[in-house]
Amino acid sequence: MATTVLLGPQRFMTTAGSTLRALEVQGPVATITAGWEEREDQDDELNQVLDGRGRNLRLYHRMFDVLDKDDGFAAAALAFRDRHDELQSFYRLRLDIAMQGVYAVQRRTSAHGTGAVALADAVEAVRRLDEWYSARLKDLYRELDAQTSAAESEVISWHRGELAGMLADSAALVITGGHVGTLLRALRLFALPIGEDLPVIAWSAGAMALTDKVVLFHDHAPQGSHEAEVYDRGLGRVPAVIALPHARRRLRLDDRSRCAVLARRFPHHRLVLLDDGTSVVFDGGGPRPGAEGGHAAYGALPHGVRVLTSDGVVQEVLAP
Amino acid sequence: MSERRMAINRLRERLPVDGAAVDRFVSRHGSPIVEGERATFLFRGEVDGVSVRHRVVGLPDPLEMRRLEGTDLWAASTVLPEGSRVEYQLETRRGEHHERFNDPLNPRVAHSPMGSSSVCAAVGYEVPEWVHHDPEARPGDLHEEVLRSKALRRDQSVHLYLPARFNRAMRYPLLVVHDGTDYLDFAAMRTVLDNLIHRLDIAPMVVAFVPPRDRLKEYPNHAPHARFIARELVPRLTEQLPLLDAPEGRCLMGSSFGGIASLSTAVRYPGLFGSLLLQSASLVFTDIGFEHGGGPYFDPVVKFVNRYRARPTRPVERMFMSCGTYEPLITPNRSMVSVFRSAGVTVNYAEARDGHNWENWRDRLRDGLSWVFPGPQKYVYE
Numbered sequence: 001m002a003t004t005v006l007l008g009p010q011r012f013m014t015t016a017g018s019t020l021r022a023l024e025v026q027g028p029v030a031t032i033t034a035g036w037e038e039r040e041d042q043d044d045e046l047n048q049v050l051d052g053r054g055r056n057l058r059l060y061h062r063m064f065d066v067l068d069k070d071d072g073f074a075a076a077a078l079a080f081r082d083r084h085d086e087l088q089s090f091y092r093l094r095l096d097i098a099m100q101g102v103y104a105v106q107r108r109t110s111a112h113g114t115g116a117v118a119l120a121d122a123v124e125a126v127r128r129l130d131e132w133y134s135a136r137l138k139d140l141y142r143e144l145d146a147q148t149s150a151a152e153s154e155v156i157s158w159h160r161g162e163l164a165g166m167l168a169d170s171a172a173l174v175i176t177g178g179h180v181g182t183l184l185r186a187l188r189l190f191a192l193p194i195g196e197d198l199p200v201i202a203w204s205a206g207a208m209a210l211t212d213k214v215v216l217f218h219d220h221a222p223q224g225s226h227e228a229e230v231y232d233r234g235l236g237r238v239p240a241v242i243a244l245p246h247a248r249r250r251l252r253l254d255d256r257s258r259c260a261v262l263a264r265r266f267p268h269h270r271l272v273l274l275d276d277g278t279s280v281v282f283d284g285g286g287p288r289p290g291a292e293g294g295h296a297a298y299g300a301l302p303h304g305v306r307v308l309t310s311d312g313v314v315q316e317v318l319a320p
Numbered sequence: 321m322s323e324r325r326m327a328i329n330r331l332r333e334r335l336p337v338d339g340a341a342v343d344r345f346v347s348r349h350g351s352p353i354v355e356g357e358r359a360t361f362l363f364r365g366e367v368d369g370v371s372v373r374h375r376v377v378g379l380p381d382p383l384e385m386r387r388l389e390g391t392d393l394w395a396a397s398t399v400l401p402e403g404s405r406v407e408y409q410l411e412t413r414r415g416e417h418h419e420r421f422n423d424p425l426n427p428r429v430a431h432s433p434m435g436s437s438s439v440c441a442a443v444g445y446e447v448p449e450w451v452h453h454d455p456e457a458r459p460g461d462l463h464e465e466v467l468r469s470k471a472l473r474r475d476q477s478v479h480l481y482l483p484a485r486f487n488r489a490m491r492y493p494l495l496v497v498h499d500g501t502d503y504l505d506f507a508a509m510r511t512v513l514d515n516l517i518h519r520l521d522i523a524p525m526v527v528a529f530v531p532p533r534d535r536l537k538e539y540p541n542h543a544p545h546a547r548f549i550a551r552e553l554v555p556r557l558t559e560q561l562p563l564l565d566a567p568e569g570r571c572l573m574g575s576s577f578g579g580i581a582s583l584s585t586a587v588r589y590p591g592l593f594g595s596l597l598l599q600s601a602s603l604v605f606t607d608i609g610f611e612h613g614g615g616p617y618f619d620p621v622v623k624f625v626n627r628y629r630a631r632p633t634r635p636v637e638r639m640f641m642s643c644g645t646y647e648p649l650i651t652p653n654r655s656m657v658s659v660f661r662s663a664g665v666t667v668n669y670a671e672a673r674d675g676h677n678w679e680n681w682r683d684r685l686r687d688g689l690s691w692v693f694p695g696p697q698k699y700v701y702e
Contacts, residue, residue, distance in 0.1 A: 037485075177702045179699050221695070221698060229698075
């Protein structure tokens with residue numbers, strides 16, 4: 001497996017160029033800026049950072065080309081989105097209430113040890129809810145796939161063919177941040193054949209898309225649900241990791257109890273903080289899942305990476 | 321700030337002073353002088369009396385000014401808690417002649433359909449930054465359409481706001497705003513929408529700004545108005561635009577009587593709207609008898625609210641309510657929160673140290689709109 005690098009946000013501290021140069025690859029670099037949505041093509045600055053080697057795959061524009069030209073797919077995609085929206089609204093409703101329960105249990109004093117058991121069970125209930133959502137989403141995808149065969153769509157096939165060619169000619173792939181939902185939709189639609197031998201650099205939403213579980217979070221949004229929520233599966237190139245871009249800005253990291261609950265919801269994943277200047281380099285594949293509830297996977301993460309532990313503290317992974 | 325250290329009292333201690341000293345004082349401090357939690361209003365002129373006129377519940381109105389002996393400077397001080405914002409005018413008396421006007425020493429003015437008022441902002445109050453034009457925020461489209469309404473038996477103008485990057489392949493929530501043109505003119509709502517959508521604080525949404533014709537008749541629980549909104553406007557917009565066709569995607573909004581119009585429409589058509597955004601709604605009621613003190617225009621309001629309180633229903637799932645703590649409607653609004661909650665409505669209630677005015681309603685838009693239709697901040701990781 002070629003190198004995969006997850007970077008922190010690139011807005012204030014640009015490290016993508018030096019990261020690419022460190023990989024010592026020659027040739028064009030495929031870029032995915034679909035998360036920027038209609039600003040997808042405004043990639044001059046990115047291209048400069050990549051020493052002028054960038055080749056934008058334009059997945060966002062291609063996605064709208066498909067929606068324009070393939071009525072059957074467009075109708076199915078719209079119906080899927082409506083059903084997904086509804087699923088999310090029920091999930092959020094239940095999640096908010098379940099999390100209120102967790103925090104209430106967490107706050108309650110316990111003189112005889114019942115509190116810890118009650119908290120573990122309350123968190124387990126949230127885990128089951130997360131799993132319920134993921135399972136239902138999987139069903140929705142299955143139903144979508146049954147309705148529409150991407151392989152039978154002329155326009156989708158055409159785009160997929162062209163993208164495969166572009167990727168085959170590329171020495172590396174760069175995936176930027178942006179709207180993670182839009183990015184995942186585009187990646188899924190075109191089923192990019194990202195070969196194991198193709199080095200990948202990604203940041204923010206792009207980094208999230210490379211993992212196998214994308215979790216949305218924002219403790220400081222003005223209103224709405226503030227609880228972290230499972231959104232979708234990513235590409236799974238970096239498994240057993242939940243990427244938390246802008247963690248310092250978006251999470252109340254000083255609220256240890258709250259952070260502990262977040263980490264305990266995902267015992268099979270390492271919660272990796274991707275702040276400005278962060279660079280997580282995976283050589284020869286990503287980390288493997290640890291034992292249930294344990295920390296066995298720590299060693300699989302490069303040392304120096306900052307993770308959120310089940311105690312709710314931020315800890316650097318130490319060298320083995 | 322102790323009374324003795326206040327600028328006006330320091331000037332009093334120096335009396336008598338000449339006109340030049342008063343000039344320097346006024347020029348240095350302007351009006352009102354805000355010091356800690358005290359505000360001092362000033363006026364200069366040869367009159368028989370001056371008072372500050374305001375509608376702040378709890379403060380004396382009129383607030384009489386006292387003349388500084390031997391000068392033409394008048395002053396009155398009052399308490400003004402941190403974060404407060406008060407709209408006021410001055411009233412002079414010359415013999416039997418009374419005149420009311422904005423404070424000539426205060427350049428800060430707020431506008432409303434009734435005219436303008438001077439503004440006294442306490443320490444801690446700041447105009448939210450998202451109220452001002454942001455050149456980076458892409459503007460939405462605002463255009464006027466005229467609907468023939470059978471319910472109202474007339475043409476009804478509607479100003480439709482479509483968010484920037486409006487795309488027919490997407491689905492948008494719908495917000496229907498009572499007193500629509502006033503929200504545009506006096507609460508900067510177009511700019512606010514552009515900015516909050518740009519900042520991802522609120523979801524991109526379609527907004528129908530609906531102005532009334534005869535507000536005092538159409539807004540307090542008027543069946544034709546409710547029918548127009550529920551049976552004509554919403555179906556037409558749903559047919560014409562890519563809207564989320566579910567109660568969760570529809571919100572009715574209004575302030576003052578517009579709040580009553582929103583609530584009464586939702587009560588008449590339960591389940592059609594998922595949420596209400598009520599700002600200083602005129603939720604006046606009586607607990608015994610019918611003496612409400614609001615005048616005849618409030619009669620249908622009180623009848624409606626009394627009836628609702630007797631048998632509360634759950635016309636919507638969620639309700640954002642806000643009210644100024646300095647307005648007379650604060651008590652009815654506070655009282656109604658528990659009534660709505662007891663009926664099963666999820667209520668988010670916010671108060672501000674402000675009055676019954678458009679800038680108060682403007683300043684609460686971010687909290688209200690982002691709660692009703694939260695923005696996609698959770699999805700965006702740049």
